[in-house]
Amino acid sequence: MSEIKEVMFNSDRLATDEYLVNMGPQHPSTHGVLRMLVKLEGEKVLNIQPHIGYIHSGIEKMCEAISYPQIIHLTDRMDYLSAHMNNEAVALCVENALQVEVPERVKYIRTIMDELARLASHQLWWCVMGMDLGALTTFFYGLRDREMILDIFEETCGARLTVNYNLPGGVMFDIHPNFQKRVKDFVTYFRTKLPEYDQLLSGNVIFRERTEGIGHLSLADAIAYGVTGPSGRASGFSNDLRKHQPYSAYPLVKFNEIIDHRCDTLARYEVRMKEMYESLSIIEQLIDNIPEGDYAVKMKSVIKLPEGEFYQRVETARGEFGVYIVSDGKKNPYRVKFRSPGFSNLFALNKMAKGHKIADLVAIMSTLDLVIPDIDR
Amino acid sequence: MKSFIEYIVSIFKGLWTLLIGMKVTGKYFFTPWKNVTQQYPENREKLVMFERFRGEVIMLHNENNEHSCNGCGICEINCPNGSIEIISKSILTADGKKKRIIDQHIYHLGMCTLCNLCVKACPSGALAMGQNFEHAVWDRSLLTKVLNQEGSTIAENVKEE
Amino acid sequence: MGFNFYDFTALTHNIHVGLVEGFSPFMATTLEWVIVGTAYLLFVALFGLLLVYAERKVCAAFQQRLGPMRVGYWGLLQTIADFIKLLMKELIMPRKADRFLYNLAPFIVIIASFLAIAVIPFAPGLQSLDFDIGLFYLTSVSSVGVIGILLAGWSSNNKYSLIGAMRSGAQILSYELSVSLSLLTMIVFAGSMQFSTIVEGQRDGWYLFTGHIPSLVAFIVFLIAGTAETNRGPFDLAEAESELTAGFHTEYSGIKFAFFFLAEYINLFIISAVAATVFLGGWMPLHFGHLEAFNHAMDVIPPLVWFFLKVFGVIFIIMWFKWTFPRLRVDQILTLEWKYLLPINLINILLMAFIVLTKFHF
Amino acid sequence: MTQDELKAYLLDKFTSAENTSFDYLICLSGVDYPEYMEVVYHLESVSLRHVMVLKVRTKDRVSPAIDTVSDIWITAKYHEREVYDLLGVLFNNHTDLRRLFLEDGWGFPLRKDYVDEIRIVER
Structure with a gap:
């Protein structure tokens, strides 16, 4: 008996060890090709080192060789879920540089499209969030509703995901005659479906247990890491550029900036859920009042920006997206830099997930709503 | 005692939220005609x-x-x-x-x-x-x-x- | 030899008598083993395929999809096609795996399921083992499977597998307690551990109804713990695919993977069959005290049909759980067991004992 | 006043003085100019909501080096790694200056004189 005791309490023979697990680049919950070197002690996460660059496509370098309207089709492919907002950032940047005033109609169309894209993105995030937590059914319900938005995109823009709808000086086509009716149908339909989302996931006791108090990111950390978008707002970081630096038709609409001070995974979840309601209300305010007019101003066939540096920020579904264009007066930009929200958000993951379980790591990563091409660019 | 009541209440509340979730999925299970699947090669003629x-x-x-x-x-x-x-x-x-x-x-x-x-x-x-x-x-x-x-x-x- | 859908005792007896008369006692016993074994093998294989198909269709219906539609009418042959695919797949083994244990693990898992299925009474006379400790035997053999899972996780030399296996070990060891205690509640009520006695005791009403609240509580606890026991969602931590890719069977392919897969569905069947037998009267038709006409109408439906109706009912509820709820975390799964199910169970047994002692039941 | 002291003084003014308090680093980008490298900091104050652009030029274009700001804004740690990775700007005192996207030994692709005959097709 004493021997057994000795073995059991002999720390040399019962040493615990940390070990490393490579989560990714092919892993179901990294939402793409992200590799995380996770240091574990049992189930507990000690440290996370994200390794990125697996789908780096060199968009910034490519932009230096193409003209300004052509840049837009590349920004589609960065954060493909916020394609409209990314496109708009480039379009606005060029318009501001050239001091072009776009017609009111364009502003309205762009804002409605932005909010639709934001809804589609949040819907996809919701399905994936459920799936990461093991509730597979949410995935199909979310995609079912997202399909309606994609149909609206397809009818008006011609594509579902990489829409390439904005151009410097306006939009590519006028809205389709069915657009307003379809959008209104969608808004009424989705207002009936959103409570279902809450019943299925938000209210669920297992879901609340999994998210409440997990992945704490304090306000100071959120600012220091530059965590923007819904993830930052859940830490009390007021960073909604639609409010602070309004662009397009955002000055004309009334909406609330959703801010939560609980800083945990549940807060990030609820901020996004509430943002969906806000987006619906923005669309409702605009959809009936689209003014008549041109859908684009006539631009020169070769757009040349004056010499100088231009920066434009917009709010995408994931946070603050910035375009920094250095122009030397030619038709190609001298240097383009994209400030993507996912890049800054990703690196706060280590701060948030330390000390939690692997399952929490997945949940936290899910609420950051990462899109890997957005990070890699 | 108070915590004991909270314990009992939490059990029933938890069960209730689970039942609400099951209501949502159950509703769709028993309305199979609302399925959204499109069978692609079959509907090629109708697909516009x-x-x-x-x-x-x-x-x-x-x-x-x-x-x-x-x-x-x-x-x-x-x-x-x-x-x-x-x-x-x-x-x-x-x-x-x-x-x-x-x-x-x-x-x-x-x-x-x-x-x-x-x-x-x-x-x-x-x-x-x-x-x-x-x-x-x-x-x-x-x-x-x-x-x-x-x-x-x-x-x-x-x-x- | 007349074929009776209502009572298989005559059929099995005739086969036994025929064998004993025709062969030496040793041969007769051996042949009986072979016949019973083949029957169970066939049943397990076919029922496993059917369950996989059912799961896909049920899950599709929950998710507003159609599920498999291409192979056969409404995709009926899909699982068979999948099975053939699995049979033909290459068996891959990690280079640093423990060869013996790696190959052994799937067999342990599936043998445990086979052992447990032996005591399930399908219909009167259709039960191969009828011990007086039937329930005890069942709970003990069904927990052998976890050894296979632990071995699989450890021997594949993969970190995901190891984490999955450890989770599974902790989970099954804890939930074994709840399964046993909730069954113990019913044993107190039924006064026997023998399956035939338990079924017979529900001639006038299922235990779920006659046992008042304690048996209802025991039923719910059994459903939850049983779901955990079979490693199914929301307790599928051992193979949580969004965290551990595939958990303990990450490294298995081909037929060995099929064994794990099949064992999961057979375990699902066993848990449902036990629930159906202990709480819902097994093959016994639905009877209400003195409604003679109703009872006679119910008797027309064969017991085998009753049994499978009940089993599928329970299976459907367990599938409903899986396709609705998010997965629990490993510490929450233990919290649920030790802080909620276990105390509830203990109090429940006391209540049940009180009810049995005061004869406050139907 | 030495350079270090000046830097500390200025940064203190930037980040914590009441009427500036630039506590949020929006964007950190590097630009390759013919004679020098430039690192551009877009800063915002969360409380006061004003934005500032700060540019730092390096002395040298071939092997540029400037001091890190990752001790002030943590997010700069990763933005600086990106700038180092793509433009080859060294950041002094950076705790973890490794390549971010590309493998070791790759050139610095965002430099204007970067040549890659296989992957870049000139039109």
């Missing part, structure tokens, strides 16, 4: 794409096998990926002048991102977006297409380059 859907770049031809491309090359300049190449040739017109007209409008579908910039830029409206989306082929070289049909000529009312 939206008129603006961008499936591929095509060149419009009228009934006399005439197109309106004068080979100006603006689409080639506007294409961000270099998926359009224009090969022109010189011919002698009836009045004995040399004239450059389009020989082949080559389109690499495999490189195309369907951004619509060429269609937007075309001054004579020769290009359009086709609705065909079934592009799978066994050989990559089949994705390189010649858009002007064989034997087609340029329509008369098109402005010369």
Whole structure:
């Protein structure tokens, strides 16, 4: 008996060890090709080192060789879920540089499209969030509703995901005659479906247990890491550029900036859920009042920006997206830099997930709503 | 005692939220006619794409096998990926002048991102977006297409380059 | 030899008598083993395929989809096609795996399921083992499977597998307690551990109804713990695909993977069958005290049909759980067991004992 | 006043003085100019909502080096890694200056004189 005791309490023979697990680049919950070197002690996460660059496509370098309207089709492919907002950032940047005033109609169309894209993105995030937590059914319900938005995109823009709808000086086509009716149908339909989302996931006791108090990111950390978008707002970081630096038709609409001070995974979840309601209300305010007019101003066939540096920020579904264009007066930009929200958000993951379980790591990563091409660019 | 009551209440509240969740999925289980699946190859006849859907770049031809491309090359300049190449040739017109007209409008579908910039830029409206989306082929070289049909000529009312 | 859908005792007896008369006692016993074994093998294989198909269709219906539609009418042959595919797949083994244990693990898992299925009474006379400790035997053999899972996780030399296996070990060891205690509640009520006695005791009403609240509580606890026991969602931590890719069977392919897969569905069947037998009266038709006409109408339906109706009912509820709820975390799964199910169970047994002692039951 | 002290003084003014308090680094980008490298900091104050652009030029274009700001804004740690990765700007005192996207030994692709005959097709 004493021997057994000795073995059991002999720390040399019962040493615990940390070990490393490579989560990714092919892993179901990294939402793409992200590799995380996770240091574990049992189930507990000690440290996370994200390794990125697996789908780096060199968009910034490519932009230096193409003209300004052509840049837009590349920004589609960065954060493909916020394609409209990314496109708009480039379009606005060029318009501001050239001091072009776009017609009111364009502003309205762009804002409605932005909010639709934001809804589609949040819907996809919701399905994936459920799936990461093991509730597979949410995935199909979310995609079912997202399909309606994609149909609206397809009818008006011609594509579902990489829409390439904005151009410097306006939009590519006028809205389709069915657009307003379809959008209104969608808004009424989705207002009936959103409570279902809450019943299925938000209210669920297992879901609340999994998210409440997990992945704490304090306000100071959120600012220091530059965590923007819904993830930052859940830490009390007021960073909604639609409010602070309004662009397009955002000055004309009334909406609330959703801010939560609980800083945990549940807060990030609820901020996004509430943002969906806000987006619906923005669309409702605009959809009936689209003014008549041109859908684009006539631009020169070769757009040349004056010499100088231009920066434009917009709010995408994931946070603050910035375009920094250095122009030397030619038709190609001298240097383009994209400030993507996912890049800054990703690196706060280590701060948030330390000390939690692997399952929490997945949940936290899910609420950051990462899109890997957005990070890699 | 208070914590004990909370414990009991939490059990029932938890069970209740679970039942609400089951109500949602159960509702869809027992209404199978609301299923949203589209069975793709079967519904091919009924499947109509939206008129603006961008499936591929095509060149419009009228009934006399005439197109309106004068080979100006603006689409080639506007294409961000270099998926359009224009090969022109010189011919002698009836009045004995040399004239450059389009020989082949080559389109690499495999490189195309369907951004619509060429269609937007075309001054004579020769290009359009086709609705065909079934592009799978066994050989990559089949994705390189010649858009002007064989034997087609340029329509008369098109402005010369 | 007449074929009776209502009572298989005559059929099995006739086969036994025929064998004993025709062969030496040793041969007769051996042949009986072979016949019973083949019957169970066939049943397990076919029922496993059916369950996989059912799961896909049920899950599709929950998710507003159609599920498999291409192979056969409404995709009926899909699982068979999948099975053939699995049979033909290459068996891959990690280079640093423990060869013997790696190959052994799937067999342990599936043998445990086979052992447990032996005591399930399908219909009168259709039960191969009828011990007086039937329930005890069942709970003990069904927990052998976890050894296979632990071995699989450890021997594949993969970190995901190891984490999955450890989770599974902790989970099954804890939930074994709840399963046993909730069954113990019913044993107190039934006064026997023998399956035939338990079924017979529900002639006038299922235990779920006659046992008042304690048996209802025991039923719910059994459903929850049983779901956990079979490693199914929301307790599928051992193979949580969004965290551990595939958990303990990450490294298995081909037929060995099929064994794990099949064992999961057979375990699902066993848990449902036990629930159906202990709480819902097994093959016993639905009877209400003195409604003679109703009872006679119910008797027309064969017991085998009753049994499978009940089993599928329970299976459907367990599938409903899986396709609705998010997965629990490993510490929450233990909290649920030790802080909620276990105390509830203990109090429940006391209540049940009180009810039995005061004869306050139907 | 030495350079270090000046830097500390200025940064203190930037980040914590009441009427500036630039506590949020929006964007950190590097630009390759013919004679020098430039690192551009877009800064915002969360409380006061004003934005500032700060540019730092390096002395040298071939092997540029400037001090890190990752001790002030943590997010700069990763933005600086990106700038180092793509432009080859060294950040002094950076705790973890490794390549971010590309493998070791790759060139610095965002420099104007970067040549890659296989992957870059000139049109």
